[in-house]
Amino acid sequence: xxxxxxxxxxxxxxxxxxxxxxxxxxxxxxxxxxxxxxxxxxxxxxxxxxxxxxxxxxxxxxxxxxxxxxxxxxxxxxxxxxxxxxxxxxxxxxxxxxxxxxxxxxxxxxxxxxxxxxxxxxxxx
Numbered sequence: 001x002x003x004x005x006x007x008x009x010x011x012x013x014x015x016x017x018x019x020x021x022x023x024x025x026x027x028x029x030x031x032x033x034x035x036x037x038x039x040x041x042x043x044x045x046x047x048x049x050x051x052x053x054x055x056x057x058x059x060x061x062x063x064x065x066x067x068x069x070x071x072x073x074x075x076x077x078x079x080x081x082x083x084x085x086x087x088x089x090x091x092x093x094x095x096x097x098x099x100x101x102x103x104x105x106x107x108x109x110x111x112x113x114x115x116x117x118x119x120x121x122x123x124x125x
Contacts, residue, residue, distance in 0.1 A: 001035075002027050002072040003051040004114035007121050010067020019063040023070020024091075030071075031093035034104025038111075045079055047111075048072050051118045058122040 005026045010019030038044040052072065055065045074091040076082070082090060089095050 001030055001110045001114050002075065003048050003055075003068045004117040005030060006067035006069070006071025007051075007055055007064040008067070008117055009071070010063035010065070011121055011124070013067075014063050016061070016063045016066040019067030020070045023067055023072075024074060026067075026071045027074045027091070028093045035110065036104060036107045038107045041078065048075070051114070054118060054122050059124075064121050 006019070006023045009022045009026055010016070013019055013022065052065065052068050055068050059065050074094070077084075077090050077094065084090070
């Protein structure tokens with residue numbers, strides 16, 4: 001969902017600078033909404049990377065691609081060995097994400113919304 005919302009915002013703003021600025025805010029907004037996480041970190045990572053690569057292949061480094069990268073970048077701390085001051089995650093919403101109940105927007109619905117969004121944006125190059 002992070003890649004799709006970032007790409008959609010970037011496409012709407014038509015500005016790489018605005019897309020880059022909106023990305024982390026969209027990530028925060030998506031984290032705040034109660035939702036289920038995809039149970040497989042491998043699938044989540046691979047599908048996010050694939051979505052960004054598809055956008056970059058079809059659109060180049062335009063605002064949609066920049067927005068997709070910017071909105072998903074905070075999750076890099078889940079897969080890269082980044083510093084954790086005082087043992088806490090760097091991105092604010094990741095510090096209290098576990099206090100958000102696992103119920104909410106189901107993972108399947110997030111995918112059902114993200115896939116056609118990425119596909120539509122990849123077609124409009």
